[in-house]
Amino acid sequence: MDRVVWVGASPRSDADEIRTVVSSALAVGFGGVVLSKPDESLQRLGRFSPILLKGTTFFLGDAEVGRLATIRSAKDEPLVRAMRGATKNVVVRLEPWKVIPLENLIAYFQGSGTRLLVEVHDAAEAKLVFETMEVGADGIFLTPSSPDEVRAVRALLESFPQTVRLVRSKITSVRSLGLGDRVCVDTCSLLRTGEGLLVGNSSSGLFLIHAETIESGYVAARPFRVNAGPVHAYVYLPDGATKYLSELRAGDEVLAVDAEGRARSVIVGRLKIERRPLLLVEAEVAGRRFATIVQNAETIRFVTPDGGALSVGELKADDEVLLRTEEGGRHFGMRIQETVAER
Numbered sequence: 001m002d003r004v005v006w007v008g009a010s011p012r013s014d015a016d017e018i019r020t021v022v023s024s025a026l027a028v029g030f031g032g033v034v035l036s037k038p039d040e041s042l043q044r045l046g047r048f049s050p051i052l053l054k055g056t057t058f059f060l061g062d063a064e065v066g067r068l069a070t071i072r073s074a075k076d077e078p079l080v081r082a083m084r085g086a087t088k089n090v091v092v093r094l095e096p097w098k099v100i101p102l103e104n105l106i107a108y109f110q111g112s113g114t115r116l117l118v119e120v121h122d123a124a125e126a127k128l129v130f131e132t133m134e135v136g137a138d139g140i141f142l143t144p145s146s147p148d149e150v151r152a153v154r155a156l157l158e159s160f161p162q163t164v165r166l167v168r169s170k171i172t173s174v175r176s177l178g179l180g181d182r183v184c185v186d187t188c189s190l191l192r193t194g195e196g197l198l199v200g201n202s203s204s205g206l207f208l209i210h211a212e213t214i215e216s217g218y219v220a221a222r223p224f225r226v227n228a229g230p231v232h233a234y235v236y237l238p239d240g241a242t243k244y245l246s247e248l249r250a251g252d253e254v255l256a257v258d259a260e261g262r263a264r265s266v267i268v269g270r271l272k273i274e275r276r277p278l279l280l281v282e283a284e285v286a287g288r289r290f291a292t293i294v295q296n297a298e299t300i301r302f303v304t305p306d307g308g309a310l311s312v313g314e315l316k317a318d319d320e321v322l323l324r325t326e327e328g329g330r331h332f333g334m335r336i337q338e339t340v341a342e343r
Helices: 015-027 040-045 074-081 099-109 123-131 147-159
Strands: 004-008 032-035 051-054 057-060 063-071 089-094 115-120 139-142 167-187 195-202 205-210 225-230 234-236 242-244 253-258 262-285 288-295 301-303 309-311 320-325 329-331 334-336
Touching: 004 015, 004 115, 004 147, 015 032, 015 040, 015 147, 051 063, 063 074, 074 099, 089 099, 089 139, 099 115, 115 123, 123 139, 123 147, 139 147, 167 253, 167 288, 195 225, 205 225, 205 234, 205 262, 205 288, 225 288, 234 253, 262 320, 288 320, 301 320
Parallel strands: 004 032, 004 139, 032 051, 063 089, 089 115, 115 139
Antiparallel strands: 051 057, 057 063, 167 225, 167 262, 167 320, 195 205, 195 234, 195 253, 195 288, 205 301, 205 320, 234 242, 253 262, 262 288, 301 309, 329 334
16 A cells, blocks of 8 residues: 655654654654654664654755644634645644544545645554545554554555456467567565566556566576566556656565556565567457567566466467556656557
């Protein structure tokens, strides 16, 4: 589940409590730590860039990254709405806690470009924020009632199932091409059999390319790797955006997906870009044609509807492989509803 989590250590005055909260946040991968003032000693706990809360404004370095607003009654809601478009993040504190203003704000900020975060104190409140109006808020500002709640929120995020709708497609042609620069995406996770990355020539049709979890007679398995395709191809990301494979960098996140559409975020460790012989693979779904390009090598496989892995060396017309399809187009990786044709 792609949500913003800021962990607030700033409300605490005791130095040991602040260190405990910061340490707990870093231990579970939350790097957005909010402090009331810089404290270089905290950097010994782990590398992070603190977000400083000065009054009601959040700063990252010298740049404003958000504003804090408190809702105590209905008259405060229009003041929060006025912040849409004026800052990157609006952090709402609900006093007392009420769901109705939260529903109103989720609906108002959705798709606006300004993210809505809600202050919570424990995992139970976080769950409510993430599930309100089905889509939930964009994130939370967690000022934990205890350090255990930091770990509980991480567990909560990992418990939410993330799924991608996949469809069956029928291969129509496989054609050899010349040489090109292809990208192996090496992740920081061990990928499972049946799992891979969504890659394609067009964002409207992304093929599920299998991870290198299967040994062959010539090379050992590389279960952290997906030999994804050429530098121009799109790859699908956890936030629903796409990037060109050539744009990925170490530390980025991509979405690993299995044949059932179950998905998880994995971190890119490195890319291997090498000049290799290529294949053009075309498939059809309900009269729509899609294509991708892959290296011409038996270790590159497509995921099939039964969860199997079909090597490009065996791929032929009428074979079935899995795709993710969508309507519309992309602008800088984000979905837009306009007429876009990619051929």
